[in-house]
Amino acid sequence: MMPIGIDKIGFTTSQYVLNMSDLAQARGEDPEKFSQGLLLNALSIAPVTEDIISLAASAADQILSQEDKEKIDMVLLATESSVDQSKAGAVYIHSLLGIQPFARSLEFKEACYSATAALNYAKLHIEKHPESRVLVLASDIAKYGIGTPGESTQGAGALALLVTKEPRILTFNDDNIAQTRDIMDFWRPNYSTTPFVNGMYSTKQYLDSLKTTWAEYQKRFDGHLSDFAAFCFHIPFPKLALKGLNKIMDKSLTAEKKAQLLENFDASISYSSQVGNIYTGSLYLGFLSLLENSTDLNAGDKIGFFSYGSGAVSEIFSGQLVEGYQDQLKDKRQQDLDRRQPLSVADYEKLFYEEPQLDSAGNCQFQEYLTGPFALTAIKEHQRQYQRVINHDKT
Incomplete structure (x- = not known):
């Protein structure tokens, strides 16, 4: 069987960060409620000029070569933070990245699960068209009301996964098991900006x-x-993922195997503990964090994945690490996280809840904020305008 899987991974988050200790103090909470109760230390906060389009484009921009852009014939965006009820965000991203025109661009939705569905679709496409490359994007901004129980589980970020034959990071095994149950545990009607x-x-x-x-x-x-x-695991907050691991660990495991799984779990939550919840990308941020922080992985190792999206759809599947996967990783990811600009709680509240103020003709200009290489620069006649930002170090 032809090996198909993840050839490259890109990740980006917003350029602003809120420390959980500051949020705890402002809300009159014990800091350990967040650091121990949630295993969260910080949250990435996105300004109005950074949305799922700019984040996803920035994540993909890190990894795509000109050859990739010429061979990609499908762009799949998974999100639950869509900016349009009709036009797929993937169409904007396809244009911003300069991908060849004869490509299919779609948007997937099922809460935090849909990136897994997109990967399945990508795999099926590569099976049929082995020379193709599929760009799968998981991009979200998790927003909750000030002072609500969900406020401490916000975040912002995007993953870009290039799916190909003979991948250089992970090959998919054909062992997917999905489950659907009709429940109301988390939802956001069209008329609400928060879930x-x-x-x-x-x-x-x-x-x-x-x-x-x-x-x-x-x-x-x-x-x-x-x-x-x-x-x-899908990571709404790292402590829940830890509960998940403990849920499936059984008495048949040796002490050595338990120690290995727990050590690698800690590696997998390193980035999420500093970024927060990024919905569709959370599982794959955990995978990237595992690869870049574990000291106990080898080519051929089997990696398990649990994907969950409220409402609810879940899926378990696995993959095998490819020889030389380390060569496809970034060795300075932590430096990028450390460079984010810290926010006071007052600045966070102002920044995170700023909404576009449209005039009668549907126009809006924005204050300049720190962003990645792409930004939402204006809205003209209700049309969102994105640009590559040559100098994105402004405040």
Whole structure:
């Protein structure tokens, strides 16, 4: 069978950061509620000029060569922070990146799960068209109301995954198990800018979906946790993912295997603990964090994935690390995170909740903020205007 999987990974987040200790002080909370109760240290905060389009384009811009742009014939954007009810965000990104015109561009939605659906679609396309390359993007900005229980689980970021035959990072195994259940644990109607959340219920559904999907995976594929070097989880907040790992660890595991899984889990949450919840990209940020922070991985290792999207769809699948995967990684990711500009809580509230103020003709100009290489620069007659920013170090 022709190997298909992830050939390159790009990641970007916003240029501003809110430290959880500052948020705890402002909200009258014990800082350990966030640092220990959620395993969160900081949140990336996006200004009005940084949205899912600019983030996704910036993530892809890191990894795409001119050859990639000539061979990509499908651009798939997974998001639950869409900027338009009709036009797919992938169309903007296709244009910004200069990808050849004869490409299919689509947007996927099912809460935090849809990037996994996009990867499945990409895999099927490569099976049919082996010389093709598919760009899968997971881009989101998680927003909640000030002072709400969800405020501490916000975030912003995007992952870009290039799917090809004979990939250089991970090959997909043909062992996907998905489950759908019609529940209302987290949802955002069209008329609301922030979601409605039944937090405790959502947590229970996440863990129960994991338990039952994992049981079905074991049944169909004679799967054992001992077969995996690491297991990556959707990460609404890192502590929930840890509960997930503990949920599927059984007494048959040796002490050595448990230690390996826990050590690699810690590596997988390193970036999320500093960025927060990025919805569709959270699982794949965990995978990238695992690859760039683990000291205990080798080519051929089997990596497990648990994808979850409220509403709810979940999926478990696996992949194998490819010889030389380390050569495709970035060795200065932490420096990028450390360069983000810290915000006071007052500045965060002003920045994060600024909305476009349109005039009667549907026009809006924005104050300049720090962004990545792409930015939303204006809205003209209700049309969003994006540009590559030559100097994106302005405040």
